Amino acid sequence: MRDVAILGVGINKKWGELWEMSLRDIFVEAALNAVDDAGVDHVDSMYVGCMSSGLFVGQEHLGCLMADYLGINPVPATRVESACASGGAAFRQGFIEVASGTSDIVLVGGVEKMTDVSGDEATYALSAASDMEYEAYHGITFPGLYALMARVHMERYGTTREQLAHVSVKNHKHGSFNPEAQYPFAISVEDVLGSVMVADPLRILDCSPITDGAAAVVLCPLEMARKISKQPLVKVLASAQASDSIALHSRSDLAWLEAVHRAGEKAYKMAGKTPKDIHLAEVHDCFSIAEILALEALSLVEKGKGGQAAESGMTALGGKVPVNTSGGLKSKGHPVGATGVAQVIEITRQLRGSAGDRQVERARTGLTQNMGGTGGSSVVHILEAV
Amino acid sequence: MANPARYWREIPQRYRLEAARCTSCGEISYPPRLACRKCRSRKFESVVLADEGKILTYTITRVGPSQLADLTPYAVGVVELEGGVRIMAQIADCDFEELAIGQRVRLEFRKIQEDGQAGILCYGHKCVPV
Amino acid sequence: MAGIIGYGAYVPRNRIKVEEIAKIWGADAPSYKRGLGLEEKSVPGPDQDTITMSVEAARKALKRAGIDPKEIGAAYVGSESHPYAVKPTGTILAEAIGATPEVHSASFEFACKAGSEAMFVCLCQVESGRIKYGLAVGADTSQGAPGDALEYSAAAGAAAFLFGKENVVAEVNETYSFMTDTPDFWRREYMHYPRHGGRFTGEPAYFKHVLGAGRGLMAKAGMKPQDFNYAVFHQPNGKFPLKAGKTLGFTREQIEVGRLVPKLGNTYSGSSPLGLTAILDVAKPKDRILMVSYGSGAGSDGFIFTVTERIEEVRDKAAKTREMLDNDKVFLDYGTYCKYRGKILTAE
Numbered sequence: 117m118r119d120v121a122i123l124g125v126g127i128n129k130k131w132g133e134l135w136e137m138s139l140r141d142i143f144v145e146a147a148l149n150a151v152d153d154a155g156v157d158h159v160d161s162m163y164v165g166c167m168s169s170g171l172f173v174g175q176e177h178l179g180c181l182m183a184d185y186l187g188i189n190p191v192p193a194t195r196v197e198s199a200c201a202s203g204g205a206a207f208r209q210g211f212i213e214v215a216s217g218t219s220d221i222v223l224v225g226g227v228e229k230m231t232d233v234s235g236d237e238a239t240y241a242l243s244a245a246s247d248m249e250y251e252a253y254h255g256i257t258f259p260g261l262y263a264l265m266a267r268v269h270m271e272r273y274g275t276t277r278e279q280l281a282h283v284s285v286k287n288h289k290h291g292s293f294n295p296e297a298q299y300p301f302a303i304s305v306e307d308v309l310g311s312v313m314v315a316d317p318l319r320i321l322d323c324s325p326i327t328d329g330a331a332a333v334v335l336c337p338l339e340m341a342r343k344i345s346k347q348p349l350v351k352v353l354a355s356a357q358a359s360d361s362i363a364l365h366s367r368s369d370l371a372w373l374e375a376v377h378r379a380g381e382k383a384y385k386m387a388g389k390t391p392k393d394i395h396l397a398e399v400h401d402c403f404s405i406a407e408i409l410a411l412e413a414l415s416l417v418e419k420g421k422g423g424q425a426a427e428s429g430m431t432a433l434g435g436k437v438p439v440n441t442s443g444g445l446k447s448k449g450h451p452v453g454a455t456g457v458a459q460v461i462e463i464t465r466q467l468r469g470s471a472g473d474r475q476v477e478r479a480r481t482g483l484t485q486n487m488g489g490t491g492g493s494s495v496v497h498i499l500e501a502v
Numbered sequence: 503m504a505n506p507a508r509y510w511r512e513i514p515q516r517y518r519l520e521a522a523r524c525t526s527c528g529e530i531s532y533p534p535r536l537a538c539r540k541c542r543s544r545k546f547e548s549v550v551l552a553d554e555g556k557i558l559t560y561t562i563t564r565v566g567p568s569q570l571a572d573l574t575p576y577a578v579g580v581v582e583l584e585g586g587v588r589i590m591a592q593i594a595d596c597d598f599e600e601l602a603i604g605q606r607v608r609l610e611f612r613k614i615q616e617d618g619q620a621g622i623l624c625y626g627h628k629c630v631p632v
Numbered sequence: 633m634a635g636i637i638g639y640g641a642y643v644p645r646n647r648i649k650v651e652e653i654a655k656i657w658g659a660d661a662p663s664y665k666r667g668l669g670l671e672e673k674s675v676p677g678p679d680q681d682t683i684t685m686s687v688e689a690a691r692k693a694l695k696r697a698g699i700d701p702k703e704i705g706a707a708y709v710g711s712e713s714h715p716y717a718v719k720p721t722g723t724i725l726a727e728a729i730g731a732t733p734e735v736h737s738a739s740f741e742f743a744c745k746a747g748s749e750a751m752f753v754c755l756c757q758v759e760s761g762r763i764k765y766g767l768a769v770g771a772d773t774s775q776g777a778p779g780d781a782l783e784y785s786a787a788a789g790a791a792a793f794l795f796g797k798e799n800v801v802a803e804v805n806e807t808y809s810f811m812t813d814t815p816d817f818w819r820r821e822y823m824h825y826p827r828h829g830g831r832f833t834g835e836p837a838y839f840k841h842v843l844g845a846g847r848g849l850m851a852k853a854g855m856k857p858q859d860f861n862y863a864v865f866h867q868p869n870g871k872f873p874l875k876a877g878k879t880l881g882f883t884r885e886q887i888e889v890g891r892l893v894p895k896l897g898n899t900y901s902g903s904s905p906l907g908l909t910a911i912l913d914v915a916k917p918k919d920r921i922l923m924v925s926y927g928s929g930a931g932s933d934g935f936i937f938t939v940t941e942r943i944e945e946v947r948d949k950a951a952k953t954r955e956m957l958d959n960d961k962v963f964l965d966y967g968t969y970c971k972y973r974g975k976i977l978t979a980e
Contacts, residue, residue, distance in 0.1 A: 236568045249512055250533065251590045253614060253626070255563065255570050256578045263561035264580055271559075271603055316562040316598075361539070365580045365588040370559055517728040571978070572678040572971055594679060595645045595962065611687040611728060612679040613715075623715055625724060628679065 117215045120352045121341035122499070124154025124334035125461040131329035131449035132298040139173050139229035140185045146330035146454075147186050147225050154334035155346050160219035162186075162193040165206030165226035166453035169195075171241035173232050182225065199245035200402060202226060203456025204357075204486030204495030207333065211355045211497075214335045221340075225332035226458070228451035238326055242452070245489035247363040259323050259403065261364055261490045263315040266405040268371040270317070275408065275423035277317055281308035282426035283404040284321050284446050290433060291443020293473040298327050298449030308404075322404040327449030331458035338502070348468040349502035353389070353481070355495075356382035362492045373491040376413035380485070383496040389481065391415040394437060394498075396466055396476045397483040398459035401444040407431075410485050411439065414496070433474060441466065441474045456486035460497060467501040503569075504617040504624055516626040519553070519609070521587065522546035530587050552584035553609040554632065560593060560601050569615065581607060581629055592628040606632040634759045635803035635937065637699070638794040638946065640692025641909040642685045642771075643896065643956040646675040648969045650784055656966045657779045664784060669870020673787035673897025675964055676773045678972050682711045683721050685790035685902075686769045687728045692950035693767070693792040694729060696801070701729045704794070705763025706736040706754055710746025710901045712819070712826075713773045714739045725769065736763070743817060744866055745927025746770065747791065747901040752933055754795040755804055766795045772900035777825035778975055785869055787897025791905035801946055802912060802921070802937040808849035810841050811931030818929065833928070838872055839879075841932040845924045846880045849934030857881035861919040864890030864907035866926035868898045876924075889914060890923075895957055901927075908937075910953040917941045 126149025128134075128142050137145075143164070151159070164182050169175045179193035196206035203226030210224035230238050243252040246261060256264075269275045285305055291297040303321060311321040336344075338351055358378035361367055367374065384390060391414065399414070401407035408422035416437060417425050425431045431439035442448045442462035445455060463482035465471045480501045487494040514520040515533045522534035526543035532551060537544055560579030563570075570576065577593040579601075593601065594612060607629035615624040649672045654661035665671055676685070686709050694701060707729075709721040722737030740746040740753075747770015754766025771790030776783035795804075816837030819826035829837075842865055850856065857863070863882045865873040870893050877887040890907030899906055904925040911921055921937040970976050 239567060247590075253624075254578060254590050254592055254628075255566060255573075255576060255614070256590055257563055257566055259565070260561045260563050260578055264559045264578075267561065267603070268559045312565070313562075314565045316564070318561075320565075363590065365590050366539075370580060513727060517724075518730055572974065592679075594677060595960075611684050611691075612677075613681055613684055614679070623681075623683070625683065625728070 118217060119338035120211050120214045120335055121338040121345070122333055122350045122352065122460070122464050123156065123336045123341050123345055124150045124152070125464050126150030126153050127296050127331045127458060127461060128329060130296055131327050131451060133231050134328040135231065137328065139169060139175060139227065140181060142229060142328055142330045143182050143225055143227040144185050146227070147182070147223060147332040150223065150332035150334050153347070155344065156221055156334060159188060159191060159221045159223040159334065161191060161213055162188065162223045162225070163206040163210045164193065164195045165202035165456060166195055166228060167197060167199050167202045168241045168244060168452070169229070171244060172238070173229055198493045199488030200400065200452050201456055201486045201488035201493045201495050202453040203331070203458070204484065204497070205456065205493070207457055207460055207497065208355045208357055208495050210335050211352050214337060220336055222335045223332060224335060224457060225330060226454035226456055227330035228453040229328050230326045230451060231328050251363050257315060259318050260315040262403040262405050263318045264364060265371055265409065265490070266317055269405060269408065272371060273420040273423065277309065278305060279423035279427045280322055280404040280408070281305045283401060283407045284308050286426045286432050287401060287440050287444035287446040290441050290474060291447025294443045294448060297443040297447050298325060299447050300443070318403060318405070324402050324445035324450035327451040329449055329451035329454050331454045331461055333457060333460055350464045350467045351500050351502045352497060353500045354383040354387035354498040356386060357493070357495045358382070359493050360491055362489060364490045371409065373409050373413040373487070373494065375491050375494040376410055376485060376487060379494045379496040380414040383498050387498040389498060393481055394483045395479045395481050396438045396441060396463070397485065398442060398462050399439055399485045400455070400487040401440060401446055402450060407439065407444065410487070414483070414485060433476065438476050441471065441476060456495060459484040459486055460499070463499050467499060504615060504622050506622055509622060509624055519551035519627070521549050521551050523549045530585065532587050532589065551587055555581045555583035555607060557593070557601065557603055557605045557607060558582050558588065559603060562598050577601060579629070594628040595630045608632050633800065633803045634755060634795060634797045635800040636793050637765070637796040637799050637801060638693040638697025639909050639912050640689045640696065640792045640950055641906055641953040641956060642688040642790040643953070644674050644676045644680055644788050645960050645962050646677060646964055646972070647672045647961045648675050648964045648966070652966050653784055668784055669894060670785055670897065671894050673785060674789055675969055675972060676788040680788070681715045681773055682709065682713050682771045683715050683724050685788065686721060686725045686771045686792065689769060689771065689790040689792035690725060690729050690767055693794045695950045696946040697794045699765055699794065701731045704731040704735055704765045704767050706757055707731055707767040708738055708740055708750035708753060709769040709771060710740035710742070710750040711772050712741060712743055712746060712900055742931065743927035743929050744900045744903055745925040745931060745933055747905045748925035748933040751793055751905070751935070752807060755807070758795045758797060764796065768793050768795065770901040770905035772902055774900045775825055775973060782828065785898040787899050789896060789899035789902040789906050791902050791909045793905070799942055800940055801943045802939050804935055805938055806849060806853040806936040808845055808852050808934040809931060810845040810848055814930035816928045816930055837928060837930050838868065838926055839876060841930050842866065842876045842924050842926050843879060845932035845934040846876070846922070849922065849924065849936060853936050855936070859920060860886060860922045862889055862911045862915065863887050863922045864904050864911060865924050866904045867891060867893035867907060870894045892953070892957060906953060912939070912943065913947060913952040913954060915939045915943060917943060
């Protein structure tokens with residue numbers, strides 16, 4: 117297996133409700149930015165992460181479509197899907213293709229166009245990440261599923277409503293330094309606690325938004341990057357993925373993300389690192405509680421103590437382990453298929469030292485955690501500055 | 503939205519709570535599967551789930567799908583039935599203030615969805631407080 | 633002798649008081665309560681209908697009968713609010729209780745006596761020996777037009793009876809039916825609410841048929857009111873069954889146990905059947921019960937039952953009707969009631 121480096125990164129200009137841009141436009145804009153950042157004139161293969169172009173815009177065959185519109189036919193191009201972990205899973209496939217020696221330059225992009233359907237239809241499309249016959253059939257929504265987990269966590273560990281709010285507040289603070297974010301402004305704990313209740317105890321400001329957006333990276337062997345890279349080198353130290361039951365009620369522990377834990381453990385092992393070696397992380401805060409659960413599953417905090425992380429400042433910029441300096445899914449936005457790739461981009465920028473106002477001092481080793489549904493799939497990557 | 507064949511296929515599970523118990527390790531699969539989740543054996547015997555249990559966790563859906571507007575807000579929870587099997591189900595006829603983890607409930611036959619004015623009606627079970 | 637081998641009832645928990653409805657329409661609640669002999673009525677949730685209530689009532693009947701549902705030869709539901717106009721309520725009921733596939737079914741309709749018609753047909757099938765057990769349910773979630781007098785009483789409930797020849801808890805001694813073409817209350821196909829003939833629904837309709845059936849039944853059986861412990865009549869409001877019973881010669885005491893309407897409302901096809909279940913919940917062996925239903929259009933079915941020793945063994949195996957009526961009630965305001973009953977026009 118060869119060492120793999122990230123040669124280029126690109127995000128489309130801004131994430132949000134992009135009325136004037138279609139699915140293909142958004143992806144191509146991000147991909148072209150990544151290709152420019154990489155300074156390459158060709159790619160050997162492409163992966164496109166997207167949760168549900170079929171339900172959102174009635175379009176399948178995305179690998180083919182994007183390769184066509186990017187002008188890179190006849191290169192092989194494949195769509196990867198793992199619900200909200202589609203981007204991370206696509207990145208992992210790209211990593212494997214380079215690491216295995218199958219291809220040299222691989223473009224990995226993630227995209228989601230969520231605003232060409234009504235709110236109801238978007239909710240339905242997102243619910244397809246759950247068990248349609250035995251969860252969604254009964255009227256449970258995604259905020260509802262995470263609310264079920266939150267309630268157990270609060271009852272068992274004493275996690276408070278305020279502690280959940282602090283996650284959103286922190287991520288918005290970070291996002292206010294990110295010009296590409298959908299909601300680049302700060303909010304307060306009072307704002308969160310006073311926002312509309314969506315599914316007790318989660319409120320609208322505990323929930324990531326509906327977003328159009330795309331993100332892309334170019335991967336190549338580290339040896340090639342050493343020769344041609346125009347940017348500081350970033351190596352993919354580990355790539356791991358794990359699965360768990362699709363239905364929340366099938367899990368033995370309703371307040372624990374086993375797939376995240378397993379993927380994390382495999383990643384640490386592959387990287388030869390421990391949680392203490394992680395300087396910063398981008399985790400999947402689809403809901404405030406999700407960040408808390410992810411930190412515990414990744415052993416970045418002790419099990420049950422996740423609620424204290426944001427509240428205490430441990431995971432803020434300037435804290436012990438800054439988490440979601442990009443603004444996270446909450447402030448940056450959550451175009452589902454793009455998220456996993458965007459997480460990799462944030463860490464890459466941090467490791468390159470080009471994160472501007474969000475820069476974490478002396479960042480050398482970063483972790484990304486992307487997750488599908490209520491944790492039925494999770495992908496973890498560890499990146500290091502070379 | 504509700505396809506007749508797809509709905510009809512799940513009737514034994516939704517109406518009669520039919521499940522499958524692995525004859526190797528005893529794990530109950532609801533709905534029945536082809537391979538046991540625990541031990542991957544392929545041999546099962548038919549069982550029926552208990553109709554009483556307790557709430558493991560719950561939430562009150564205040565923003566839900568528009569087809570459930572007449573019911574909103576409604577409570578949903580993970581319920582552990584006698585015998586250990588867990589299901590997702592709405593909790594009907596309940597006082598939201600009195601919902602609690604550990605609360606005892608029983609299953610009652612209810613209409614779960616309806617496909618507009620002209621489509622099929624979909625039934626199943628919801629929980630009610632005991 | 634054939635008869636009821638198991639019975640069960642279902643009443644939804646929601647209620648709305650007469651005052652709450654009167655308030656909206658500017659009616660004088662106390663005089664409506666007096667005039668109708670009615671205080672509150674049951675309201676089904678948006679997730680409840682004739683099918684769901686029939687299943688729950690039938691499950692209780694099965695618990696009391698203690699039989700294998702696969703031996704049920706017919707499952708009929710009588711209602712004027714079948715959820716499907718084409719596709720019998722009984723198909724879903726039979727599937728849910730495990731009676732399929734060797735079972736007859738059809739939806740019965742005869743306004744408020746659809747349930748008692750189903751009972752009669754099941755009884756006959758069992759008596760003839762064609763089927764071993766028959767399940768008959770009377771259930772309704774009927775609607776009253778907003779602001780109409782019937783809105784105060786149109787309620788929801790279900791009563792289920794399993795008929796058989798062995799282990800009978802209430803033998804059927806006699807039956808009788810009295811029917812004429814009387815357009816007192818009707819609903820045309822595709823119309824949402826029924827219409828009625830106002831005061832015409834009294835003497836020429838309800839009373840003519842209930843009294844006709846009551847007298848005809850007792851004459852056929854050679855019995856008098858004093859021979860009975862209980863009498864239950866169709867209950868569109870609190871007053872009609874009292875007047876009918878009195879006219880036939882029954883006492884208030886004989887009528888009161890089965891007269892559920894003041895706190896339940898008119899459950900249409902479930903009306904006299906639910907009253908019967910409430911009587912079976914307390915009746916003693918050898919007690920005699922007279923039941924006369926009424927369905928607009930119009931007709932009445934009469935039954936005479938004799939309770940057996942076995943009632944005491946099975947009675948406690950499921951929830952009793954009065955318990956369901958009196959406990960765990962949830963009172964609704966008119967707005968919630970309208971939302972639950974689909975009376976509010978929402979955008980397409």
